[in-house]
Amino acid sequence: MIGEVSIGGVFFPPLLLLGLFALALTGVLSRLFQIVGIYRFVAYRPLVDLALFVLLLGLAVLLTAHLGPQS
Amino acid sequence: MNPVLSAVLRWIVTALIVTAAILVAIALWRRYETDPWTRDGHVRADVVRVASDVGGLVTSVAVHDNQMVHKGDLLFVVDMPRYADALGQADANIASARAKYEQAQKVARRDIALGDLVATETHEENVASVQTAKAALDAAISAKQTAELNVHRTAVRASVNGIVTNLDLHPGDFVGAGTQAMALVDLDSIRIEGYFEETKLRHIHVGDEARIRLMGDERDMEGHVDSISAGIADDQSNNSANQLRAVDPTFSWVRLAQRIPVRIHVDRMAAGTQLIAGRTATVTILPEQSPKK
Structure with missing residues (x-):
């Protein structure tokens, strides 16, 4: 999109939507990691969860960058 | 495995992940807070x-x-x-x-x-x-x-x-x-005016290329920075009746960056673009592509 996402005429900054998306993805991945047992390899789980969210958000912004000047 | 060694390894893995996240966070901050772009742009014309x-x-x-x-x-x-x-x-x-x-x-x-x-x-x-x-x-x-x-x-x-x-x-x-x-x-006077936060002004120079998108239009327009406004009204003070300044006594924890109008001349646009005075535009300045000073 063009720097904002239109939902019914109201324009949202894409970062808000990407943030919500990344948050949901973090929840899913966190659950998955718990089942697989990856958390055995880290020292402090909440910190890693937070880092996971930031990384996913960065990835989402990178992937949507080509769609607009500032998506 | 040695419990001490395994604890150290776990901390090293955690530290690596967190470091990567911090780097990404800094990049995101740069992208959204210091890159010279604004969603607060408008099409303007002399009336x-x-x-x-x-x-x-x-x-x-x-x-x-x-x-x-x-x-x-x-x-x-x-x-x-x-x-x-x-x-x-x-x-x-x-x-x-x-x-x-x-x-x-x-x-x-x-x-x-x-x-x-x-x-x-x-x-x-x-x-x-x-x-x-x-x-x-x-x-x-x-x-x-x-x-x-x-x-x-x-x-x-x-x-x-x-x-x-x-x-x-x-x-x-x-x-x-x-x-x-x-x-x-x-x-003949129609142009884009982007209201840029003063924190981003140091990245904007006259002659820099700009990319403009109108709200609701999928196509990019190209332009360049024509000039930067020389002044905006000072909202912290005004002149009183007896010619003395009335300065607001403030102590601000949160200060908002002022918006400075930057005038963008449109060089190229797709045919049929409706440049209507007052329309909203997203303006991105591309400083790195024009090294001229």
Whole structure:
């Protein structure tokens, strides 16, 4: 999109939507990691969860960058 | 595995992940907070406040709402008959002044022919009355020129190429001299103004390339920074009645960056782009692509 996402005429900054998306993805991945047992390899789980969210958000912004000047 | 070694390894893995996240967070911060782009841009244009130089009833309106006009096109006519009458009156005044002038000349010539039979005072008075009549004639000629100008000015013409918009003028309306009768949007002056936070201004230079997108339009426009505003109003103080400054006493935990208007000239745009004054635009400055200083 063009720097904002239109939902019914109201324009949202894409970062808000990407943030919500990344948050949901973090929840899913966190659950998955718990089942697989990856958390055995880290020292402090909440910190890693937070880092996971930031990384996913960065990835989402990178992937949507080509769609607009500032998506 | 050695429990100490495994604890150290776990911390190393955690630290690596967190470091990566911090780097990404810094990149995101740069992208959204310091890159010179704004969603607070608008299409702007000069609006000519078309007014009539002479007052009176509107005789006819030659344009309709949202009509494109060229420089010199007729917009509307104000009370032509009245000013035409005034012109006729000016002609009559000239004839009257000329008759008086000729009469004064005749009297003067006759008295000169009589020589010493006429008193010196009368000769002097004759010269004065000839000069007065000549001045009155000149004044009448000037008044006619003004009347001609008024007749010419009853036809109000477009001073720029533009579009008449929000037209609310009808035959029979009364317009006073100097009051605005209609708005004319100057199409040659149309440009984008981006309101950039002052924290981003150091990345913006005159001549930098800019990419513009209008809200609701998928296509990019290209332009360049034409100029940066020299001043905005200071909202922390104003002048009081006795010429002293009234400064607001504030202690701000949170300070908002002021928005500075940056004028963008549109160089290229897709055909059919509706550049309507007031539309919202997203403006991104591309500083790295123009090294010129």
